[in-house]
């Protein structure tokens with residue numbers, strides 16, 4: 001273990017190096033303090049582009065960066081790749097799988113996980129999209145289904161193999177469904193001889209009356225229309241009743257046989273929030289104080305997807321990356337001010353205020369919707385806005401350049417570069 005971990009300087013422990021934890025490490029600066037950031041992964045992941053890895057548009061290294069390398073120019077920050085196991089707030093102690101850390105301040109930025117509305121048994125048959133492994137597994141299963149269809153004599157099996165169901169019509173579900181429809185109709189269509197991948201069914205199931213229900217109704221309706229034009233079967237006001245191996249049963253009694261069922265319907269906070277002894281919302285998110293500290297624990301803060309925070313207008317701060325980054329910056333300022341002050345605990349702390357920069361979702365080539373303040377964009381204009389924003393926020397120049405190159409290549413050739421699956425990666429489904 002590094003000597004730095006045992007120095008007497010104030011120690012700030014940051015758990016998680018996603019958007020919240022990484023932003024804290026980048027923004028926080030105080031000559032008296034040292035920071036230790038812990039993540040189970042060795043990389044920071046740009047989750048907004050995960051669906052492109054799952055649908056063979058980008059490869060994994062293009063949307064991830066080693067945390068160490070991002071923070072290499074921060075000599076007061078130590079990066080530990082380890083699993084957070086328990087939190088003892090009374091003793092100011094965090095237990096990792098290989099060591100124990102003590103802190104003066106703790107910043108919790110552990111994000112969320114896929115949740116299945118109380119049906120954890122569905123996870124086996126309908127994977128969610130949260131990590132690089134999830135994306136690579138989905139990509140493998142989808143591509144493998146087409147490889148198997150090419151040699152499948154049974155028409156019923158062909159129908160099942162060529163059906164993909166996406167559950168959940170939020171931004172992730174819409175982006176996945178659109179990208180899968182394009183993959184089958186534009187990219188794979190030209191590569192097979194015995195089957196026609198463009199006849200594949202992509203079904204998007206959404207319980208509410210429209211997809212993208214967080215957006216203005218006209219934009220949501222436009223997104224549905226753009227999806228339909230791409231060939232996605234959009235089923236709104238439809239709930240899933242059960243999911244088993246390659247089989248989805250809907251509340252209207254319909255059964256869809258689908259080789260690939262993908263879950264994009266709901267997320268919950270990290271299970272570690274249950275150890276905190278504070279009030280949680282239904283998704284397990286921490287109900288933080290206005291300054292983002294835990295009630296009764298002024299030295300412990302939580303940011304990002306694991307937080308439940310109501311804005312002044314009564315609406316919750318959404319679980320998006322700008323919210324996690326803004327919250328992390330807010331906490332960094334509070335801790336810097338307190339370390340600089342001789343009367344740390346007496347400093348009044350500012351309440352966090354979320355600045356909504358807008359929301360957007362891409363549906364396919366030249367197809368997207370965006371809402372930026374009063375401005376609403378659809379189609380090509382929204383798609384260009386989406387490309388620019390995602391390129392700007394992607395971490396690292398090399399990744400920006402690689403992604404721009406891939407997108408340009410795909411735009412002009414109608415091909416996707418990340419379609420290699422290896423035999424060891426591809427065991428047939430049971």
Ligand SMILES: Cc1cc2nc3c(=O)[nH]c(=O)nc-3n(C[C@H](O)[C@H](O)[C@H](O)COP(=O)(O)OP(=O)(O)OC[C@H]3O[C@@H](n4cnc5c(N)ncnc54)[C@H](O)[C@@H]3O)c2cc1C
Pocket residue numbers: 015016017018019020021038039040041043044045047048049050051082083084085109110111112129130171172270272303304305306319320321322324
């Ligand atoms: C598929 C997908 C698409 C999305 N698209 C968009 C989008 O287009 N625009 C947008 O703004 N937002 C989008 N989001 C949401 C956005 O990614 C999140 O709001 C953001 O990542 C939240 O940041 P965070 O720091 O709270 O959590 P995360 O970024 O999830 O980071 C949490 C970190 O904690 C680590 N961790 C968790 N548990 C442990 C443990 N026990 N031990 C050690 N480390 C641990 C994880 O490895 C991870 O690095 C998307 C999310 C997903 C999943």
